[in-house]
Amino acid sequence: MHSYKSIIATNRFGLGARPGEAAKAASDPRGWLLAQLENPAASTLPGGGLKTTEQALSEYFAFQSARRKAQKQVKDDEDALREAMKDMAKPRTILAQEIGARTRFAVVTEQSFRERLVRFWANHFTVSITRNTVVPVAGSFEREAIRPNITGFFQDLLIAAETHPAMLLYLDNAQSVGPNSRGGKRRGRGLNENLAREILELHTVGVDGGYSQQDVTSFAKILTGWTIGSPRDSHPSGRTFYDDRRHEPGIHMVMGKKYPAEGGEQALHVLRDLSIKPETARFVATKLARHFISDQPPAEAVEKLTKAFLNSAGNLKVVSSELVNLDAAWEVQPLKFKSPDEFHISTLRGLGGERFQPRALRLTYETLGQAPFTAQSPEGWPDQASAWLGPDALKKRLEWSQALAGKVPRRLDPRQFMAESLGASATERSRFMVGGADSMQQGLTLALMAPEFQRR
Numbered sequence: 001m002h003s004y005k006s007i008i009a010t011n012r013f014g015l016g017a018r019p020g021e022a023a024k025a026a027s028d029p030r031g032w033l034l035a036q037l038e039n040p041a042a043s044t045l046p047g048g049g050l051k052t053t054e055q056a057l058s059e060y061f062a063f064q065s066a067r068r069k070a071q072k073q074v075k076d077d078e079d080a081l082r083e084a085m086k087d088m089a090k091p092r093t094i095l096a097q098e099i100g101a102r103t104r105f106a107v108v109t110e111q112s113f114r115e116r117l118v119r120f121w122a123n124h125f126t127v128s129i130t131r132n133t134v135v136p137v138a139g140s141f142e143r144e145a146i147r148p149n150i151t152g153f154f155q156d157l158l159i160a161a162e163t164h165p166a167m168l169l170y171l172d173n174a175q176s177v178g179p180n181s182r183g184g185k186r187r188g189r190g191l192n193e194n195l196a197r198e199i200l201e202l203h204t205v206g207v208d209g210g211y212s213q214q215d216v217t218s219f220a221k222i223l224t225g226w227t228i229g230s231p232r233d234s235h236p237s238g239r240t241f242y243d244d245r246r247h248e249p250g251i252h253m254v255m256g257k258k259y260p261a262e263g264g265e266q267a268l269h270v271l272r273d274l275s276i277k278p279e280t281a282r283f284v285a286t287k288l289a290r291h292f293i294s295d296q297p298p299a300e301a302v303e304k305l306t307k308a309f310l311n312s313a314g315n316l317k318v319v320s321s322e323l324v325n326l327d328a329a330w331e332v333q334p335l336k337f338k339s340p341d342e343f344h345i346s347t348l349r350g351l352g353g354e355r356f357q358p359r360a361l362r363l364t365y366e367t368l369g370q371a372p373f374t375a376q377s378p379e380g381w382p383d384q385a386s387a388w389l390g391p392d393a394l395k396k397r398l399e400w401s402q403a404l405a406g407k408v409p410r411r412l413d414p415r416q417f418m419a420e421s422l423g424a425s426a427t428e429r430s431r432f433m434v435g436g437a438d439s440m441q442q443g444l445t446l447a448l449m450a451p452e453f454q455r456r
Contacts, residue, residue: 002423004332005029011421011456012292012334013324014112016346019420021110033113033324037317042111043118043147045101053144053165056094056136057238061231063091091136095129096358098139099365099372104356107348117150117320118142119341120291124284125161125203126380127170129373134170137238138373141166154284154314155275162199162271163240165228171195171378178224178248191248196220198378204274205255206283215255221248222259222266281309287383288319293328294335295384301328334425334455337385340368342456343397347448350421351408367400369393398449405444414443418450425452 002022009029010017025032036042051059106115122142129135145164149157161167168174176192177184184190196219200211225247229235242264252259252266257273259266274280285305289297308322323329338346344364365371375381382388414434418426430450437443447453 001419002026003029004424005330007423007425008330008332009033010112011346011425012329012336013116015106015116015342016112016349016456017421017423018108018110018349019352021349022420022423030324034321036111036113037151037320039111040148040151042109043114043150045105045143045147048101050097050101050143051094051136051140053137053140054236054238056091056140057165057228058236059094060091060133060136061237065231091132094136095139095373096362098143100356100358100361102139102142102372103345103361104354106345107353107356112349114150118147120288121150121157122146123375123380123383124287125157125167126375126378127166127373128375128378130376131170134166134373137166137169149316151317151320152315153275154280154309154316155272157316158203158275159268159271162195162203163226165238165240167195168226168228168240171198173223174227176220176224176227177246178221180250181224181246181248183243183245184248191217191220191224193217193220194378196223199271199274202378202380204283205277205279209277209279209283211255215253218252219254219270221250222252222254222270224248225264226267275314276310278306278310281306281314285309285319288323289326289328291336291383292323293326293331295386298328301326332425334452336456337388338454338456339381339383339388340370340393340397341372341381343454344368344370346421346453346456347401347404350417351412364400367396369396397454398445401445401448402441405441405448408440408444410440412440412444414440414447417444418447418453421447422450422452426450427452 002017003026006022006026006029007017009025009032010022013033106112109115125146127134127138127141129138141164145160145167146157149160165174171194172192173195175189176195177187177189179185179190193216197216200209200216200219201207205211225242225244227241227243227246229237229239229241231237235241244263247263250261254270259269262269282302285302286297288305289301293301304326305319305322308319312318370381414437415431418431418434430447430452434443434447434450437446
């Protein structure tokens with residue numbers, strides 16, 4: 001039977017144990033995790049036709065243009081409209097390909113601690129398809145801005161996320177124009193504060209980080225000019241660029257510091273300063289401790305992570321290593337209730353899954369209630385049990401588990417599944433119930449709904 005620590009390594013730090021994985025971690029669980037921080041390339045999704053952001057947005061702009069043209073030509077003839085559009089890459093098709101690729105990678109990767117970190121940081125820097133323009137680029141945002149930077153310096157991750165086209169579109173900075181800029185005076189367009197506010201409130205210092213509304217407004221002015229090329233201008237479609245014509249001129253102050261007029265560099269200076277503030281360190285440390293330890297993280301753990309962040313100038317490899325070395329993260333009692341996505345991925349990992357049907361995947365995400373890139377606000381998905389423990393949510397998990405168990409080959413032994421997935425953490429009562437089940441389907445359902453499997 002696998003030890004508690006090997007199960008903690010694969011379930012709490014990882015995304016759930018695949019068959020045989022807990023045995024690999026058994027001799028040195030901490031070392032097994034720390035080794036995963038050494039290879040940035042291990043977070044890269046395999047090739048397979050996924051589009052870059054530039055490609056996806058270029059096709060999206062062309063799609064929208066062709067659609068408008070077709071609508072004018074064919075008017076109410078839906079069949080003719082579909083025929084006119086059939087050769088264009090649809091935004092939802094691009095999104096489905098991204099979701100399929102990231103799901104399969106999460107299920108088969110041998111570096112699931114890294115993959116959990118990818119998902120943690122992607123949620124920290126949420127972009128959501130609640131904005132139609134984000135649909136074709138939500139997946140490429142995660143691949144391009146998040147994955148390469150999870151064990152680098154926080155300032156690089158921050159800059160990559162905030163200047164990515166998906167974020168500029170999601171939080172409206174692509175349309176923000178300084179009122180006193182050349183473009184603002186000519187077109188009468190105005191300032192949008194969304195990106196500035198969320199960077200301060202959700203991405204860096206936090207809501208209690210000591211900034212004011214004036215800081216938000218000043219920062220929003222500094223961020224003007226950072227936008228995206230489109231067919232209407234001379235810049236490559238879908239690529240971030242700095243447009244001085246939209247930038248609010250002058251010296252601006254954010255959180256007590258004046259930033260000289262330096263064009264696009266002005267925003268980068270602010271981001272670099274925010275990335276190493278003590279308030280940012282504590283905010284990030286608290287979120288990490290909450291995700292990996294408990295909904296109410298111990299103060300000592302937060303303090304150690306904060307110190308690691310500050311002493312390393314935001315080196316996320318150092319911070320993640322400190323996380324692995326925290327005694328509080330290795331408590332035997334699992335305190336975190338799995339989100340729907342964590343439950344789904346850990347189930348498929350435990351079953352050794354590798355192939356997925358797009359329609360079945362879509363229905364699973366719809367049923368369990370946490371489809372990728374659909375968080376309802378820039379705050380991202382909640383990271384506390386209260387958000388996922390409702391009776392209806394648990395009922396859906398049970399129904400999904402029963403349906404899945406009915407599709408699994410009858411030769412699967414639920415007792416073996418429980419031993420590989422939960423090891424020593426499986427209680428005597430759960431082992432008794434699974435062992436005494438009337439059928440494989442019932443046994444697997446009981447294993448999936450066991451309290452120990454629902455937590456990590």
